[in-house]
Amino acid sequence: MRSVDTDDLTTRARIRDAAIARFGRDGFRAGLRAVATDAGVSPALVIHHFGSKDGLRAECDAYVLRSIRDQKAEAMTRWSPLQVIGAIDDAEQYATVFGYVVRAILEGGAVAATFVEGMVADAESYLEEAVASGTVRPSVDPAGRARYLIATSVGMLLVAQLEAEAGRGVSPTVDPAGALREIWRTVLLPGLELMTFGLLTSSDLLDEYRAATDGHATAPP
Amino acid sequence: MRSVDTDDLTTRARIRDAAIARFGRDGFRAGLRAVATDAGVSPALVIHHFGSKDGLRAECDAYVLRSIRDQKAEAMTRWSPLQVIGAIDDAEQYATVFGYVVRAILEGGAVAATFVEGMVADAESYLEEAVASGTVRPSVDPAGRARYLIATSVGMLLVAQLEAEAGRGVSPTVDPAGALREIWRTVLLPGLELMTFGLLTSSDLLDEYRAATDGHATAPP
DNA sequence: CGCGCGGCTGAACGCGCGTTTAGAGTGGTG
DNA sequence: CACCACTCTAAACGCGCGTTCAGCCGCGCG
Numbered sequence: 001m002r003s004v005d006t007d008d009l010t011t012r013a014r015i016r017d018a019a020i021a022r023f024g025r026d027g028f029r030a031g032l033r034a035v036a037t038d039a040g041v042s043p044a045l046v047i048h049h050f051g052s053k054d055g056l057r058a059e060c061d062a063y064v065l066r067s068i069r070d071q072k073a074e075a076m077t078r079w080s081p082l083q084v085i086g087a088i089d090d091a092e093q094y095a096t097v098f099g100y101v102v103r104a105i106l107e108g109g110a111v112a113a114t115f116v117e118g119m120v121a122d123a124e125s126y127l128e129e130a131v132a133s134g135t136v137r138p139s140v141d142p143a144g145r146a147r148y149l150i151a152t153s154v155g156m157l158l159v160a161q162l163e164a165e166a167g168r169g170v171s172p173t174v175d176p177a178g179a180l181r182e183i184w185r186t187v188l189l190p191g192l193e194l195m196t197f198g199l200l201t202s203s204d205l206l207d208e209y210r211a212a213t214d215g216h217a218t219a220p221p
Numbered sequence: 222m223r224s225v226d227t228d229d230l231t232t233r234a235r236i237r238d239a240a241i242a243r244f245g246r247d248g249f250r251a252g253l254r255a256v257a258t259d260a261g262v263s264p265a266l267v268i269h270h271f272g273s274k275d276g277l278r279a280e281c282d283a284y285v286l287r288s289i290r291d292q293k294a295e296a297m298t299r300w301s302p303l304q305v306i307g308a309i310d311d312a313e314q315y316a317t318v319f320g321y322v323v324r325a326i327l328e329g330g331a332v333a334a335t336f337v338e339g340m341v342a343d344a345e346s347y348l349e350e351a352v353a354s355g356t357v358r359p360s361v362d363p364a365g366r367a368r369y370l371i372a373t374s375v376g377m378l379l380v381a382q383l384e385a386e387a388g389r390g391v392s393p394t395v396d397p398a399g400a401l402r403e404i405w406r407t408v409l410l411p412g413l414e415l416m417t418f419g420l421l422t423s424s425d426l427l428d429e430y431r432a433a434t435d436g437h438a439t440a441p442p
Numbered sequence: 443c444g445c446g447c448g449g450c451t452g453a454a455c456g457c458g459c460g461t462t463t464a465g466a467g468t469g470g471t472g
Numbered sequence: 473c474a475c476c477a478c479t480c481t482a483a484a485c486g487c488g489c490g491t492t493c494a495g496c497c498g499c500g501c502g
Contacts, residue, residue: 145411155376198419
């Protein structure tokens with residue numbers, strides 16, 4: 001995770017880091033020559049080490065996923081909910097990896113699916129704990145709820161990134177961590193409010209829907 | 222909105238429709254030659270009519286935005302909330318335009334921002350009405366809540382599209398309406414549940430957060 | 443020492459892109 | 473008829489991409 005100042009690293013690793021940064025910033029449409037220049041090497045050397053551009057991307061994917069896995073393991077054991085809320089301030093630390101993930105999700109691919117699925121699974125187990133401990137309401141469809149929460153959260157992230165890009169020119173060069181913190185700031189309060197009180201004043205809509213789909217009654221809150 | 226079977230249309234319009242369909246399916250990386258072939262004309266003619274690929278895209282953007290505006294005006298006056306919930310079944314009808322919008326949001330650009338801002342504005346006024354009529358809880362930050370709801374909804378859509386693509390090969394060719402209906406089906410119940418009851422059992426988190434940011438007290442539900 | 447081998451480069455190749463150019467076909471107008 | 477405006481095409485151009493190729497350096501080993 002430490003994206004050291006390049007000098008003591010293998011050339012291979014330097015190229016990989018440069019690629020992660022460049023791909024995260026400009027997307028995978030970024031040229032091999034740009035990556036090579038960033039890393040201070042010739043385009044041919046990139047191919048020499050990784051076989052092809054796809055090979056390079058695969059290595060970036062793997063590295064990023066590994067970084068995330070390590071980071072997540074630590075976070076899951078160390079943090080409280082409120083710490084998580086505040087943790088976004090540390091986002092700069094993970095800015096390049098974070099940017100890469102956002103881009104990977106935006107442009108589709110292996111990391112995207114793996115990442116999202118991992119998040120869903122984590123959310124599910126975490127919610128289960130929270131329900132058991134009484135801080136979170138039970139659900140008729142815990143798995144669906146976990147997926148819903150993750151899909152909306154990740155999606156909100158994408159929208160934030162896209163709006164930040166739309167504000168600038170055609171070529172993005174948007175700081176992902178900054179965009180994240182920005183959206184977080186504008187959205188945290190409404191989000192918390194919604195999570196606390198819900199949106200609707202009655203369960204009529206829910207009842208109607210459930211009546212229309214099957215015969216169950218709404219569990220009381 | 223009627224994407225008629227191509228024959229009685231101006232060649233210009235035929236190219237435009239082909240471009241909307243092709244861009245919606247494959248993204249804007251799709252080649253001019255592909256669009257030309259779809260429309261049954263030569264690549265040069267596309268340039269002749271629209272000046273450049275960007276010109277073509279601009280025309281597509283404008284046309285799609287106009288379609289949406291018309292469609293939305295009608296929907297806003299005609300539909301009830303429950304009808305809106307069920308309206309997704311009609312999605313196939315607007316499949317090409319819908320696909321184009323999803324792609325436009327995914328790849329960033331003018332339509333994306335306009336579309337999302339329009340949705341936010343609509344949501345805000347709609348929520349205001351609903352609050353007045355007592356079906357929706359008031360919020361300390363109505364504008365923020367509207368933005369939150371739209372960002373999460375749109376974002377969920379993007380995630381759905383991306384996951385659908387990840388399931389297929391590299392070249393997507395995913396039916397956007399189908400992907401939408403799929404995600405809708407798996408997500409509607411958890412969503413409604415969340416909107417009705419909220420997620421948390423107490424307002425502690427919200428209180429803590431608000432205490433940490435300013436001095437206001439939490440409004441009782 | 444000599445020799446090979448891996449890291450590394452500059453130059454080139456082929457390809458597909460958006461775009462340009464020159465001109466053919468066609469229909470309306472003096 | 474001659475002329476023109478307009479739609480439309482085939483062919484080519486230039487560019488940037490990913491990739492290949494032939495060869496240069498420097499270090500460790502027999």
